[in-house]
Amino acid sequence: MSPPLDDSGHPASRVPLDAIDVSDPKLYQDDTWYPYFARLRREDPVHYCRESLYGPYWSVTKYKDIMSVEVNHQVYSSASELGGIAVEDQPKDMDRPSFIRMDPPKHDEQRMVVSPVVAPGNLANMEGLIRERTIKVLEGLPRGQTFDWVDQVSVELTTMMLATLFDYPWDDRRQLTYWSDVAIANVRSPESPVHSEEEKFAELTKMAQALGKLFDERAQLPPKFDLLSMLAHGEATRNMPFREFMGTLSLLIVGGNDTTRNSMTGGVLALSQHPKEYQKLRDDPSLIPGMVSEIIRYVTPVIHMRRTAKEDSEIGGKQIKKGDKVVMWYVSGNRDPEAIEDPDNFIIDRARPRQHLSFGFGIHRCVGNRLAELQLRILWEELLPRYPMIEVMGSPKRVYSNFIHGIRSLPVRIPA
Numbered sequence: 001m002s003p004p005l006d007d008s009g010h011p012a013s014r015v016p017l018d019a020i021d022v023s024d025p026k027l028y029q030d031d032t033w034y035p036y037f038a039r040l041r042r043e044d045p046v047h048y049c050r051e052s053l054y055g056p057y058w059s060v061t062k063y064k065d066i067m068s069v070e071v072n073h074q075v076y077s078s079a080s081e082l083g084g085i086a087v088e089d090q091p092k093d094m095d096r097p098s099f100i101r102m103d104p105p106k107h108d109e110q111r112m113v114v115s116p117v118v119a120p121g122n123l124a125n126m127e128g129l130i131r132e133r134t135i136k137v138l139e140g141l142p143r144g145q146t147f148d149w150v151d152q153v154s155v156e157l158t159t160m161m162l163a164t165l166f167d168y169p170w171d172d173r174r175q176l177t178y179w180s181d182v183a184i185a186n187v188r189s190p191e192s193p194v195h196s197e198e199e200k201f202a203e204l205t206k207m208a209q210a211l212g213k214l215f216d217e218r219a220q221l222p223p224k225f226d227l228l229s230m231l232a233h234g235e236a237t238r239n240m241p242f243r244e245f246m247g248t249l250s251l252l253i254v255g256g257n258d259t260t261r262n263s264m265t266g267g268v269l270a271l272s273q274h275p276k277e278y279q280k281l282r283d284d285p286s287l288i289p290g291m292v293s294e295i296i297r298y299v300t301p302v303i304h305m306r307r308t309a310k311e312d313s314e315i316g317g318k319q320i321k322k323g324d325k326v327v328m329w330y331v332s333g334n335r336d337p338e339a340i341e342d343p344d345n346f347i348i349d350r351a352r353p354r355q356h357l358s359f360g361f362g363i364h365r366c367v368g369n370r371l372a373e374l375q376l377r378i379l380w381e382e383l384l385p386r387y388p389m390i391e392v393m394g395s396p397k398r399v400y401s402n403f404i405h406g407i408r409s410l411p412v413r414i415p416a
């Protein structure tokens, strides 16, 4: 999210190249990641970091190299047993597999079970409801006083969406947000809702038990279009072991929550930092769909995905050994000038705005990408005519994480 930086005088230009470690969550909390990646893309686009908190790993920083890893799932595995999809391994005895952490054929079978919930026909059915709920949240916002956009808009709207997707008891819906926060928490952060992997595991066990009850009830009823009913009736998912059930629920809760939440916040921030673009939008609201994609690129809500090499291979001329961790830094690929013109600028009417890496690519490409775009489009369609100006009143507070590019709070004001 940083504005373009001239990195020539930055400490990032003085660190010895082989000491650069972009896995430090502090870089994302302090929003200082940008110059490190600019340097890596220029000087060492496929970079080996020998020592980090998470052990040795490769950084893939250019758009085209990230794509080459994404499409080669035969060599670059997502499997939980090999370490999964984040630079930090899940502790072995607390492993929670889900289809994002699997390779074919099991990945494909399970993905197919939940895909219909976000198929175009179902999205069209949901549009009216999403719009109605969005309007209600927006009309309830205070005017002339400062409030937190994250809590009152982004979290509220995405929590409502989760409750809809799971057909979860409405009044308890913030419970889903809590579990999502737990699932992505970096237990080393003082702000984390849980402070050890054991505590995280215990809370997610409670989540799986609570949702398991609803799952069992829905298994007895005719199939419906909610995620729990689909999992309960799906051939590939109805008999999942408990750990896998836990992992799958965490995936579906986090997938549809934090990412969209942070795009809702990041969009307001980006527009306030680019007043000319904000004016362009007010002058021509038909730019909203393209702007939504630009927001998702510019924010890059998922910082990285990791794979593990199943055999010796080569990326961008570097020799990768069987067993090596390979990290695709989407924040960097989305700022690669060889793939995206003027990538450091936020341009709401850029050509081919969907050509970004924020949703990944290949067999794991985000299932919910069209739903996320729909939610964001509706938000801006309803926001703009009501409140043509959202003023940002202070700095965003960012999340301590190298995985989810999150904003914890953003003070804003709607002029009275």
Ligand code: HEM
Pocket (backbone or CB within 6 Å): 070, 099, 100, 101, 111, 118, 251, 252, 255, 256, 257, 259, 260, 263, 296, 300, 301, 302, 305, 358, 359, 360, 361, 362, 363, 364, 365, 366, 367, 368, 369, 371, 372
């Ligand atoms: C702006 C919002 C979103 C962003 C940036 C995002 C990003 C991502 C990324 C980067 C991946 C992994 C791609 C890869 O490995 O190649 C992914 C996978 C996934 N996303 Fe999203 N996501 C968003 C919204 C959603 C929503 C709304 C849902 C749920 C309804 C969702 C559900 C999933 C699922 C289930 C997967 C796993 C797919 C698989 O492994 O086959 N996401 N997403």
